[in-house]
Amino acid sequence: MSVLRERVTLVWLGLVVLTCVTTWGLSKDLFSPAVAVVGIFLIAALKVRFVMLDFMELRQAPIPVRVAFEAWPVVVSAMILGFWFATGTVA
């Protein structure tokens, strides 16, 4: 088993890159708040999905369970973004 060639390693690298993009990229003032927040949470949802499918091995899970869990990042980020847009601006 070569660690470097394992799927979980590739997924880990992708997650690390995405983390750096959101923490040290999108959060900077280069982007408008709306772009930053939407980008950050879409990426967060994507990261959660990869942890679920490849770390938690839900790719091989019974379909109803997989669907239920995959719905979680979608619902959570939609809910967070929905509230964010409904919240007024700050002076």
Place this chain on the structure above:
Amino acid sequence: MATHAPPGTSSAARDVSPYPTDYKTWKILAWTGPVFLFAVFVLWGVVARNMPPFPPSATPDEVKAHFHELRLPLLIALSICLTMTAFYMSFSVAVARVMERIEGPGGVLSKLEMMGGTITCAPVMVTMAIWLTAAHEVNNLSPEIMHMLYWFGWLMFDLAYFVTSFQIAAISIVCMRDKREKKLVPDAVSWWGWVTFASFFAVSAIPFVTTGPLAFNGVISFWIAFFTWFIWIPSLSFFIIKAIPRLQAEDEAAGLVNA
């Protein structure tokens, strides 16, 4: 662990205990679980307006006004609820007997469950009595005393959680150890029991906060802690009620009269 004698003894039906198993009464006791939940949910929850509870941040004057406004519904709801809390004890006895059939007669965890379930009645009843008294006496008491009674009730009601935790843990442990191919209580219910067990600990924060998620009306200390328990009771009751005829069939197949 064998819970009854091997079948096919040549003598007449073999007695295991000196007392006959009264399956009918056993089943009735199991049904008192849902009855208890119904009473608490409808009376304490809806009629007495506790979902969510009147805020911990309320001032003494606000508490007195609240009890004054709701005096009659509170007198009705809390008095009946206090009396009907006893159903949780009867339910716990029925559950203990099912557990003994998995754990073995006189098992320690079934004893712990029965004690935990029965003692749970005490803080609930005392709390109902405290708030009932507050409502009854609202016109004679100062706002400060009313505020004190309100908090006395909540601190007692919430912080006694660990007796219920013991009950839930004992049930989950025993039911997960069931060696039947189709367990009497499915693992999903036992695992939900563990979720409920874990959710109770956050409630220890209530003396220290009056707003936010950990306050006694907050999302964690109220909605999550109470509703995990509210979901656990009917789920467990359903399978306990169904377990009794299953156990009766097992006893009859084994040629046992008393088990």
Place this chain on the structure above:
Amino acid sequence: MPVATADRVKPRRLPGVDGVWVAIGADSVIFAILFLTFMQDRLKDPALFEVSRHTLNMNFGGIDTLILLTSSWSVALAIQALKRGLVDRVPRYLLGGALTGVLFMVSKSIEYFQKFADGLTPATNPFYMWYFTLTGIHLLHVVFGSSLLTYVWLKSRRGAYSSLNRVVPECVASYWHLVDLLWIVIFPLLYLMKAA
């Protein structure tokens, strides 16, 4: 004659026992409810939440995310090794998971002490109540999960697990990945979400 792997369809399964997924599902829903309530409270006073958010150190938060991702990766490698019967490689990956879990705890503790030193506590304002509550409950999950990882690490050193007996490590691993994915949402929610 060996069957070609393409012909062999592996049945769908959940790692560990089914019951642990009830707990994982419940925990996920509970945290989703907490996130919802946080956003509701934020709606009432976005300016306060924004000002308070600025006192959080997003570098700390980002590094914490990287720590947990690496921890999950290590634990995932342990399960992969176990599935393939590479029993001697399992302990090091589980240990890696446990140690990175401890590293997260240390990082969080430093962060909390800095806040206390600055006079910021859960009682300071609703944002800080949420910050300490969400990260605090998550931290309790990290402590519990790291204890479980330590337990399975110790047992794996004695060869307790194999490809045919891996239910317990799988349950622990699944729980640990939950702890990781919860932080993936908590971090941007508290540290990165700037106001409009």
